Amino acid sequence: MKTDIFKFKGNGKDKVYIKKISQTLRDGGLVVLPTETVYGLGGNGLNKRTCKKIYEAKGRPSDNPLILHIADNSQLDDLVAEVPEVAKKCIKKFWPGPLTIIFKRSDKVPDEATGGLDTVAIREPSNKIAHDILKSVDFPVAAPSANLSGRPSPTKVEHVIEDLDGLVDIIVDGGHSVVGIESTVLDVTVDPPMILRPGKITLEDLQEVDERITIDSATIDSKSHEVPKSPGQKYRHYAPRAEAICFGGRLDKLVNEIKKNIEENKGKKIAVLATEETYDEYENTGVELLINLGSREHLEEVATNLFDALRRCDEEDTDIIFAEGFELRGMGLSIMNRLLKACGGKVVMRI
Ligand code: TXA
Ligand code: MG
Numbered sequence: 118m119k120t121d122i123f124k125f126k127g128n129g130k131d132k133v134y135i136k137k138i139s140q141t142l143r144d145g146g147l148v149v150l151p152t153e154t155v156y157g158l159g160g161n162g163l164n165k166r167t168c169k170k171i172y173e174a175k176g177r178p179s180d181n182p183l184i185l186h187i188a189d190n191s192q193l194d195d196l197v198a199e200v201p202e203v204a205k206k207c208i209k210k211f212w213p214g215p216l217t218i219i220f221k222r223s224d225k226v227p228d229e230a231t232g233g234l235d236t237v238a239i240r241e242p243s244n245k246i247a248h249d250i251l252k253s254v255d256f257p258v259a260a261p262s263a264n265l266s267g268r269p270s271p272t273k274v275e276h277v278i279e280d281l282d283g284l285v286d287i288i289v290d291g292g293h294s295v296v297g298i299e300s301t302v303l304d305v306t307v308d309p310p311m312i313l314r315p316g317k318i319t320l321e322d323l324q325e326v327d328e329r330i331t332i333d334s335a336t337i338d339s340k341s342h343e344v345p346k347s348p349g350q351k352y353r354h355y356a357p358r359a360e361a362i363c364f365g366g367r368l369d370k371l372v373n374e375i376k377k378n379i380e381e382n383k384g385k386k387i388a389v390l391a392t393e394e395t396y397d398e399y400e401n402t403g404v405e406l407l408i409n410l411g412s413r414e415h416l417e418e419v420a421t422n423l424f425d426a427l428r429r430c431d432e433e434d435t436d437i438i439f440a441e442g443f444e445l446r447g448m449g450l451s452i453m454n455r456l457l458k459a460c461g462g463k464v465v466m467r468i
Contacts, residue, residue, distance in 0.1 A: 118285070120284070120287065134289070145166060148287045154299050155297070158261055163225060182234055188241070195223060214242075236304075236306050247291075264281075269424040274290040297424060303330070311330070317448065320332050362439055390410055396409045405435055
């Protein structure tokens with residue numbers, strides 16, 4: 118299949134692109150769209166065949182449900198059985214934005230979108246291009262992250278092209294995703310409501326709406342229960358090809374630990390995921406790829422750069438990645454959730 122790439126420039130041409138995109142979506146085609154979190158691989162979420170095509174293009178197991186994206190929360194009533202009070206408050210505060218909410222689904226939503234579950238994940242993105250695309254059709258757009266299954270989520274159009282060129286009808290180039298990690302997933306079908314995937318909207322943010330909101334322990338410890346609450350938790354996401362180890366604990370100690378490990382692994386192609394505060398420590402240590410993820414004072418910056426860094430480790434064919442850890446609160450917890458998945462749970466903690 119030939120994939121068209123549309124770069125939005127904020128001029129009259131964008132309207133022509135939107136028309137082509139909405140026609141393609143109506144015809145059951147696949148369109149990669151930018152969102153504020155990561156790029157999404159979109160198709161008509163109410164069309165069974167299109168949902169199947171999404172799974173095929175990604176190489177994703179069909180029991181891992183999709184998120185339905187909407188332009189406006191007036192679309193919600195049709196898709197869900199009920200909107201609990203806590204969800205109403207979260208919607209008011211955080212939509213449009215990087216929060217996905219899990220509801221009991223209505224009959225309109227096909228099994229193919231939810232992996233057969235009786236719940237459905239819904240989100241209203243804030244990205245302007247995504248919004249314009251979603252507004253141009255009269256159905257929700259199902260969109261998992263636009264990466265091949267098992268690879269880090271795409272935050273730049275280059276990542277999407279690398280994974281999906283030739284497998285989708287259209288790729289929209291919307292520049293670098295601003296958030297850089299996927300949306301927070303909040304399940305309001307359980308009491309108290311529970312975060313299944315942490316993101317830019319943190320536990321602390323959500324507890325301001327309802328202090329009873331909790332977070333699934335599996336977000337940090339993947340082996341904490343046998344049956345995952347979110348099917349996505351059982352798959353190794355965000356994975357670079359190299360072995361990756363995350364070092365936790367006090368900053369000075371973890372830096373020393375990483376330096377010791379660099380020494381012990383001489384001869385291997387090593388990548389280090391460092392931060393603004395520690396970058397200098399690893400210069401002249403002979404590592405192949407030294408990446409500054411950003412400042413520990415601005416974890417939003419670290420989140421934005423994380424997936425690109427993991428992909429760069431692959432490009433450079435590194436054998437082993439040493440990643441600095443972050444505190445398990447606020448955005449730090451969301452970043453650690455992604456890092457730990459990338460590391461397949463391999464973590465060295467020195468407190
Ligand atoms: O930021 C995002 O959420 C991006 C952009 C494109 O919107 N999308 C995204 O989709 O990350 P995806 O499919 O890669 O991740 C959706 C996650 C998966 O872990 C899935 O298991 C979980 O949400 N999920 C979806 N529906 C669910 C449901 N009904 N119950 C529990 N978990 C669900
Ligand atoms: Mg994904």
